[in-house]
Amino acid sequence: MQVLNSKDNINIKNAVKLKKSAKYRRETGLFIAEGVRLCTDAMKSGAQITMFFATEDASLRYAEDFAALSSYAEKTCLVSKELFAHIGDTQSPQGFLCVIKTLDKNCQFDTIKDSGKFLALDNVQDPNNLGAILRTAEAFGVSGVILSDDCCDVYNPKVVRGSMGAVFRLSFMSVNRLSCFFEDNPNLNTYAAVVGMEADSVTQTDFSEPCAVVIGNEGNGIRPQTLSACRHKITIPMAGRAESLNASVAAAVLIWEMVK
Helix, strand or coil: CEEECCCCCHHHHHHHHHHHCHHHHHHHCEEEEECHHHHHHHHHCCCCEEEEEEEHHHHHHCHHHHHHHHHHCCCEEEECHHHHHHHCCCCCCCCEEEEEECCCCHHHHHCCCCCCEEEEECCCCCHHHHHHHHHHHHHCCCCEEEEECCCCCCCCHHHHHHCCCHHHHCCEEEECCHHHHHHHCCCCEEEEECCCCCCEEHHHCCCCCCEEEEECECCCECCHHHHHHCCEEEECCCCCCCCCCCHHHHHHHHHHHHHC
16 A cells, blocks of 8 residues: 655646546546545446545544455555545545546447437536436436537546446446437437427326437527437426426436336
């Protein structure tokens, strides 16, 4: 076990870059997960942990989890509280942080896309929304999530944390354009979730066939080419005066109707 004391250490610099840069995460195929529960979730889900950072206080407070993660991770490093604050991304850190190999979900996704129920996200940008959406999708048994490649990075630390470990277990894939993906997968019955236009109520929609429900960008909704590629338009009926719902709340309603 190595003890690190300097911000100039290559492992510390690497963790900071993974925290800050989606480009660097893509280039290295690595991401970070912070917190006792997330780190142990990664281990229990079989994710490859290349580096485990912990403070001395955390190693004592969570001794059983520390021992398990130390044995599982390829490398373990103890760091000071100050150094941990430098690599971490939370307001009240617990003192556990893992560097994890990104997961290849495409093969798993391909085995179910002919018969599943999917959520498709078109340029969803808020990491808090995306994390909550992934958490809900996994909780209710959605087959997988399809993301346009301009969505917020799935491995953004806030997304990973907000998903409560769903990124380790849920099937997902990124595609260049949802419209092209739908054209290449005509077996999927596609539904665009819209506001302010003629559409069928989601509560009256039959989701018995393989399907994908599309949720759009928080401010602009579903882009025109994606909307045109969808076979149906659906909407969430609302009795109040609000014009729309938050993307993650809308996703929860749509997921429930799709999988019930």
